[in-house]
Amino acid sequence: MSETIIIGAGLAGLTAANYLHQKGKPFLLLEASGQVGGRVKTTEKQGFLLDHGFQVLATAYPEARALLDYKKLDLKPFLPGAMLLQPDGSRDRIGDPLRDWSSLLPTLFAKAGGLGSKFGILQLRNRLKEMPLEAIFKQPEMTTAEALEKEYGFDSRMVSRFFKPFYSGIFLEKELATSRRMFDFVFKMFAEGAVAVPDKGMQQIPLQLAANLPEDSIRLNCKVEKVEGHQVSLENGEVLSAKNIVLATEATGLVREYLPLVNTAYQTTTHLHFITSHTPVQQPLIALNTRSGDLVNSITPISQVAQGYAPSGKTLLSVSIVGKTDLDDVSLAGKVRGELQHWFGQSVNEWDLLDIREVTYALPAQRHVQHDADLSIGEGLYAIGDHLLNGSINAAMRTGRLVAEEISGD
Numbered sequence: 001m002s003e004t005i006i007i008g009a010g011l012a013g014l015t016a017a018n019y020l021h022q023k024g025k026p027f028l029l030l031e032a033s034g035q036v037g038g039r040v041k042t043t044e045k046q047g048f049l050l051d052h053g054f055q056v057l058a059t060a061y062p063e064a065r066a067l068l069d070y071k072k073l074d075l076k077p078f079l080p081g082a083m084l085l086q087p088d089g090s091r092d093r094i095g096d097p098l099r100d101w102s103s104l105l106p107t108l109f110a111k112a113g114g115l116g117s118k119f120g121i122l123q124l125r126n127r128l129k130e131m132p133l134e135a136i137f138k139q140p141e142m143t144t145a146e147a148l149e150k151e152y153g154f155d156s157r158m159v160s161r162f163f164k165p166f167y168s169g170i171f172l173e174k175e176l177a178t179s180r181r182m183f184d185f186v187f188k189m190f191a192e193g194a195v196a197v198p199d200k201g202m203q204q205i206p207l208q209l210a211a212n213l214p215e216d217s218i219r220l221n222c223k224v225e226k227v228e229g230h231q232v233s234l235e236n237g238e239v240l241s242a243k244n245i246v247l248a249t250e251a252t253g254l255v256r257e258y259l260p261l262v263n264t265a266y267q268t269t270t271h272l273h274f275i276t277s278h279t280p281v282q283q284p285l286i287a288l289n290t291r292s293g294d295l296v297n298s299i300t301p302i303s304q305v306a307q308g309y310a311p312s313g314k315t316l317l318s319v320s321i322v323g324k325t326d327l328d329d330v331s332l333a334g335k336v337r338g339e340l341q342h343w344f345g346q347s348v349n350e351w352d353l354l355d356i357r358e359v360t361y362a363l364p365a366q367r368h369v370q371h372d373a374d375l376s377i378g379e380g381l382y383a384i385g386d387h388l389l390n391g392s393i394n395a396a397m398r399t400g401r402l403v404a405e406e407i408s409g410d
Contacts, residue, residue, distance in 0.1 A: 002028045004407055005232050005242040007224050010038020011393060012384040013248030014209035015400025018067060021213055023408045028240070029213070030232070032223040035203075036210045038250070039362065040393075042201030045355060047311045049201040053269045053359040054169065054300065054320045057205065058186075060193030062133070063397035073204055076284075076306035077194035079103075082166055082298075083287040084112055085343045093285070094162050096191070098122075112290075113158025120154055128188040136184045137371035137390075144171070147180035165288035169297045171366060171391075172267035172322050178366045182390050185369075189394070199308035205393075224254060230380055244380050244407050248400070250361055251387035259383050265365035267391075270321040270358045272336055274351035279304055279315040280344040287343075294339045295332075297322050317351065329356050363391040375403045382406070 004020060006013045009031035020027045035041070041052040057064060059075065081095035081103060092110035095103020107118060128136070148154050148163055164176060170186060171178040198204035210218060223235040227247070232240045247255040251264045281287050284305040289296045302318040303310035310316040319336055327335060333356070337348040369390035375382045384399035386392060 002026055002240070002242045004028070004244040004246060005030065005240060006246040006248055007227075007232070007254060008032075008038065008248030008250075008385075009036040009206070009210070009218060009220075010248060010250075010385070011040060011206060011209070011396040012386065012400040013038075013246070014206055014213075015063070015067060015397040016246055016248065016384060016404045017217065017400075018209055018212050019401050019404030020407065021217070023404070023410075025404075025408055027217060028242070029218045030222045030224060030234075031218065031220050034220050036218065036220075037203050037206035039359075040202050040206050042203035043355075048273065048275065048314075048316050048354060049309045050273050050355050050357070051197075051202045051302075051318075052357060053271050053362050054298070054318055055202045056195050056197055057202070057393060058189040058193055058195055060189045061392070061394035061397075063394045063401060067397065067401075068205065068208060073208060074199040074308075075194070075196040076199050076308075077196040078305055079283055079285050080190075080195075081107070081285070082162070083281060083283070083285045084110060084161060084165075085287055085289050085291070086111055086161070087291045089342055091287075091343060094118075094121075096125075098125075111157075112161040113155050117154045117158035120152060120158075124152055124187065125191045128184055129191065131184070131188070133185065133188075134371055136188065137181050137369065139181055139184070141179050141181060141368060143175075143177045143367075144180050144183040145176035147183060148176070151180075160292070161290040162288070165290055165297060166286075168322055169286075169288070169320055172269050172363050173365075174322055179369045182366050182369045185390065185392070197302070197306050197309075199306045201309065227254070227258065227381070242380075244382065246382045246384060246403055246407075247377075248384050251364060251385065252361060255383050255385070258381065259377050262383070263364055263368075263387050266361045267322075267363040267365060268324050268358065268360050269362045270324050270332075270356070272319040272321070272333065272356050273354040274317040274319065275310075275354050276315045276317060276347075276351045277313065278347065280317070280340075280347065289339070291339075291342070295321050295325065296336055296339045299340060316354075324358050324360075329353075332356060366391050371398075372402075373399070375399060375406065
């Protein structure tokens with residue numbers, strides 16, 4: 001009989017296992033699939049590394065800083081800010097002159113709001129820098145769209161040409177209905193550290209967490225059918241027992257059978273990868289589509305950020321769409337090329353389509369978010385995961401750490 005069984009080897013489950021291991025507490029981690037990581041996945045295809053959806057790590061996340069070895073992950077940072085693909089076919093850039101002086105003039109002259117709104121970004125940066133995370137998540141909730149207009153006073157052009165495309169790509173919803181608490185949290189994290197990816201793909205994060213654990217403590221391809229009391233019944237008929245059972249599945253998975261009020265709403269994304277020999281974006285920046293009505297939200301030369309994503313001499317382009325489409329692959333690729341031709345010309349027809357992937361459960365819906373939650377849902381039964389707090393790597397890892405501390409009696 002194990003002291004603790006953790007069901008689900010995503011970031012929350014792996015984090016709980018790491019902290020239990022550090023405290024000398026025995027555990028068994030069960031994962032239904034053949035790999036660890038949950039939604040943080042990277043697939044190799046023809047020598048290219050394809051993350052499942054556009055995923056990044058904010059190095060300022062306190063939970064990630066506490067547990068991950070950034071040096072071993074070989075993190076490669078984006079330049080702060082973004083390139084703006086303007087409706088008239090031109091390109092601008094909004095940056096962070098406090099960290100990258102070369103972005104000062106491009107930011108001042110960018111066609112994305114007046115000077116008041118541009119200086120408003122600096123004021124917001126300073127305001128949130130002074131706010132502890134606990135205070136951010138105790139603010140009255142309103143939508144991000146409401147906060148940008150009514151509380152922060154950004155003009156409509158700054159919202160439509162920077163904040164909306166940028167945060168739509170993060171929140172995976174176009175109306176900015178996500179809680180302003182989440183906006184403030186993400187803005188603060190992006191301002192206080194780098195936004196980066198491991199050189200060998202985002203799945204290096206869960207792989208590093210798994211590598212810290214005893215070899216026999218993780219069982220893959222081990223699907224759980226039900227939990228009754230202190231017993232866990234597996235699909236293969238095996239029954240395991242433990243004093244503590246931790247449900248670390250997605251909200252739409254096993255946990256909803258034991259936590260009926262769990263937030264099962266989610267956001268979807270569609271992701272395309274193209275190969276080219278000549279990158280259309282020279283800098284390690286995300287390029288945002290500011291033209292309303294298009295499918296494409298952003299395009300990123302991900303191999304310009306991290307060379308490990310592509311073989312030498314090749315560029316891997318990552319194109320993100322908010323939600324899903326009803327188009328077949330050929331039609332979707334044609335539609336995407338047609339939209340991006342507005343900025344990159346006929347060269348888009350030379351891009352080779354490598355992969356199209358729809359990520360159904362990419363993020364939990366975030367109209368209501370928090371920093372803490374009661375993780376105990378029964379005697380010796382716990383639930384963890386970002387869906388309980390907010391849709392972030394930090395939240396997933398936070399719930400994992402907190403449940404380990406509760407089980408350990410800290």
